[in-house]
Amino acid sequence: MLKFLIPTAKEMAELSPVSQHFQTEKSNLIAQTTAKLSSSELEEVYKIKAESAAKEALRWRSLAKQEANYFPALKLFNGLMYRNMDRDFLTDLANIDQKVFITSALYGVIPAMTPIAPHRLDFNTKLKIDGASLKQFWRPDYDQALTSEDTVISLLSSEFEDVFSPQKRQQLTSIQFKEIQDRKTKTHSTISKKARGQFLTQALKNDCQNLDDLKMIEFNGFRYNDKLSQTKLLVFTKEIN
The missing domain is CATH 1.10.286 (GTP Cyclohydrolase I; Chain A, domain 1)
Structure with a gap:
């Protein structure tokens, strides 16, 4: 089974709290x-x-x-990536907590629907915990979250991928999204954040089970680009006229 890793977001939605907490x-x-x-x-x-x-x-x-x-994490975060997901569909999936995990600087690697509290914290925050940076503090837990049996799809920025040790980072298959215009490729955070949310939705709607299934995904003009991709990097491109 594929396991998807997604980052947190600074923006948070207004929701009704739940009774349980984490x-x-x-x-x-x-x-x-x-x-x-x-x-x-x-x-x-x-x-x-x-x-x-x-x-x-x-x-x-x-x-x-x-x-x-406390609020379910997948519903609480409301950044551009999250707003481009079909969250009604995702949160209704019976096995969402076995497929999608959120990487957090406060909670570690958690199942998507884990009840968490609103907060502002990322791995670029200059904060020391017992003398360690947040990345150093969380690295053992992040590494432990990946087992050798997992096929792990990273929809993370380098900020989050760098929390994993170099050895564990090799286990990640990263996804990139690029636009092609006049034979030139470009990418920026807005393209990437929107496409991550749309890609995750499509992958789960298609019930993708492996990397070959992911390569078949097409959404919002994006499709898999074999020429730009590598063994541990799947690149999806969109032609702009």
Whole structure:
């Protein structure tokens, strides 16, 4: 079975909370550490304005006290990639938690529908936990999330892929999306984020079981490009007139 890895997003949706919640020893340590930072310190850590920093300070204190509201992760994140998924279809899949995993700087590698609290944290955040960067802190857990039997499809940016050790990174099959215009290929974050959400939806709607199945996917003008692809890199291109 294919396992898909997707990143978190800064934007979050307004939802009704669920009763259950998810908190590990590691995520609790991050919450306890970050909750000790003042709003002005969070301004510097996040490079954000005072009003936004004050909001984050309240979130972290709620997390540290385990008083936060919790929401299914796949529904909570609302960035461009997530908005380009058919989430009604995905969240109704009985085996979604066996197929799609979200890579988080607060929670580790979690099944898509795990109930989590709203937060702002990514692996570029300059935060030390027990003297380690967030990437160093999470690497053992990220590596452990991949077994040798998995065919792992990475819809991650390098920020998230770099959390895995070099050896485990070799296990990932990455997906890239490019536009071709006047024989020139181009890619940028907007193209990639939209296409990731659409590709994931199509892969699960087609019930893809292996890499050959993925190569047959066509969506929104994108199709597999054998010439640009490599063994561990599948490239999908779209012709722009």
